[in-house]
Amino acid sequence: MPIASVNPATGETLKTFEAIGPEVIEERLAAAHAAFRTFRTTSFAERSRLLKRAAALLEEDHDDIARTMTCEMGKPLAAAEAEAAKCVKAMRWYADHAERLLADEYPAEDDVLDSGAARARVHYRPLGVVLAVMPWNFPLWQVVRFAAPALMAGNTGLLKHASNVPQTALYLGDLFHRAGFPDGCFQTLLIGSGAVEGVLRDPRVAAATLTGSEPAGRSVASIAGDEVKKTVLELGGSDPYVVMPSADVDKAARTAVTARVQNNGQSCIAAKRFIVHEDVYDTFTERFAARMEALTVGDPLERSTDVGPLATEQGRTDLEELVDDAVRLGARAMCGAGRPGDQPHGWFYLPTVLTGITPEMRIHQEEAFGPVATVYRVADLEEAVSVANDSPFGLSSNVWTRDEGEMERFVRDIEAGGVFFNGMTASHPAMPFGGVKRSGYGRELSGHGIKEFCNTTTVWTAA
Missing domain, CATH: 3.40.605.10 (Aldehyde Dehydrogenase; Chain A, domain 1)
Incomplete structure (x- = not known):
C-alpha cells in the first residue's frame, strides 16, 4: 500500500x-x-x-x-x-x-x-x-x-x-x-x-x-x-479560554487569535472554547472576531500568510460539518463559516467565530480541529468553571484575570492538565505536558x- x-x-x-x-x-x-x-x-x-x-x-x-x-x-x-x-x-x-x-x-x-x-x-x-x-x-x-x-x-x-x-x-x-x-x-x-x-x-x-x-x-x-x-x-483537546472582568481585554483578544489559529487551528492545545464574562463579552467578542476576519488565508510558503490549509481534505469536511450543524441549530457566525473564494485549490477554511452555542450542537462537545472558535457568555466565575469543565476533554486551559483569589479557584476547579494565566498554552521542555479525562x-x-x-x-x- x-x-x-x-x-x-x-x-x-x-x-x-x-x-x-x-x-x-x-x-x-x-x-x-x-x-x-x-x-x-x-x-x-x-x-x-x-x-x-x-x-x-x-x-x-x-x-x-x-x-x-x-x-x-x-x-x-x-x-x-x-x-x-x-x-x-x-x-x-x-x-x-x-x-x-x-x-x-x-x-x-x-x-x-x-x-x-x-x-x-x-x-x-x-x-x-x-x-x-x-x-x-x-x-x-x-x-x-x-x-x-x-x-x-x-x-x-x-x-x-x-x-x-x-x-x-x-x-x-x-x-x-x-x-x-x-x-x-x-x-x-x-x-x-x-x-x-x-x-x-x-x-x-x-x-x-x-x-x-x-x-x-x-x-x-x-x-x-x-x-x-x-x-x-x-x-484530543477542547481547551477553554476564560476572560474575566479584571483582564486586559484587548491583550486577551489579540492573544486569543494566535491561541485559536496556531498551526492553522490544528493543535490539541489550541484554545477552542472562549468563555467570556458578560461584563466584557461584547468588547472581547467584537475585537476577537474583527481580528480573526482580518487574517490572511493563503499559500503557507508565503511570508504574508497567517492561516494555511487544513492538512487533509477529510479534515476540512469534518470541520465544515461541525460548523454547518451549529449554524443550522441557531449559532451565529460573526465571520468565516466557509471556504475562501480566492483559493480554488487546496483544503482551506476561513477563520470562524461562532456565538450562541447550545448543548445540542455537536461542536459543544466535539473538538473543532481547524480555525473555528466558539464563544460563550457567562455571568460569573462559577458558570465559567462549569462551562469550562463541560467537555469530555481536559488537556489544558487559559484564564485571563488579575484577581489572585480567582486564580486560586481556577487552579483548584478546572479539570485540565494545565492552567495558563494571562497568556496562551504552550509546551516547554522543563514543564510537564499532558491531560486528564479523554x-x-x-x-x-x-x-x-x-x-x-x-x-x-x-x-x-x-x-
Whole structure:
C-alpha cells in the first residue's frame, strides 16, 4: 500500500512510498532490541554528546525541514521554522538535564533504618524498545519531545508516523543515524495503521506512546493493556479560554487569535472554547472576531500568510460539518463559516467565530480541529468553571484575570492538565505536558516525562 505526501495547499501528490513489509519490520524490531542491550549501558555523557550532535544537524537543516513540513501538512513556513528551532532547544535541554533528572533518590535516613536497611535508594533504569505512534500536526516536535527524553534515558525507539508526513518521518530516522546513534537506536517504520498492532504485541517492544485522536488512543491502549505494557497517551483537546472582568481585554483578544489559529487551528492545545464574562463579552467578542476576519488565508510558503490549509481534505469536511450543524441549530457566525473564494485549490477554511452555542450542537462537545472558535457568555466565575469543565476533554486551559483569589479557584476547579494565566498554552521542555479525562494520561516533557519510560527500581541493602 503506497504512503503519499500530498501538498494540502494544492492537492498535488509530491511523493509516494511503499509501506515496508513483515520482513523489514522484523529486521527493525531485531535491530532495536539488539541496540537496547548495549545502548542502555552507555553513559549520560555519551548520550548527551549524541543528542547535541543531532540538535546541531537539525539546526543546519532548519530551512529544508521547515519547508518539507509546510509542503506536507500546510502550516505557515514561519511556524514550521519555529517548530524546528523548538526541537533543537528541547534536544539540548534534555542533553544537559537528563542525568540530574534521573539521579538516584535517597529516602530519609529514619525511613531507611525503619525498613531494616543499612542503605536504600531509588534508581531509574530504561524500559527497552518504545513504539511511538505520532500525528501529522507537529510532525517534528511531537516526535522529538518523545525521542529526546527516551533516548537520554537509555531506551531505543521505533517511530510509526502519520501516513501523510512520510518525508518528515524519514528525515527523523536519518537525523539520529547521522548524529552517530548506534544502529537500531531510532528507526522510522513506514507502515499503515493496520500494522501497528503486530509491532505493539511483539515481546521485544516494552511500551508505547501515542499522540493523536481518541479512537487511535483507545486502540493502542486496548492492545497495550492486553499485553500489559506501559502507555502514555496525549489525545484530543477542547481547551477553554476564560476572560474575566479584571483582564486586559484587548491583550486577551489579540492573544486569543494566535491561541485559536496556531498551526492553522490544528493543535490539541489550541484554545477552542472562549468563555467570556458578560461584563466584557461584547468588547472581547467584537475585537476577537474583527481580528480573526482580518487574517490572511493563503499559500503557507508565503511570508504574508497567517492561516494555511487544513492538512487533509477529510479534515476540512469534518470541520465544515461541525460548523454547518451549529449554524443550522441557531449559532451565529460573526465571520468565516466557509471556504475562501480566492483559493480554488487546496483544503482551506476561513477563520470562524461562532456565538450562541447550545448543548445540542455537536461542536459543544466535539473538538473543532481547524480555525473555528466558539464563544460563550457567562455571568460569573462559577458558570465559567462549569462551562469550562463541560467537555469530555481536559488537556489544558487559559484564564485571563488579575484577581489572585480567582486564580486560586481556577487552579483548584478546572479539570485540565494545565492552567495558563494571562497568556496562551504552550509546551516547554522543563514543564510537564499532558491531560486528564479523554485527553489521555501520563506526562511528556520535564522530569515527569523522562521517567514515564523508566523502571523505577528500589535498591535495598540489609543492615
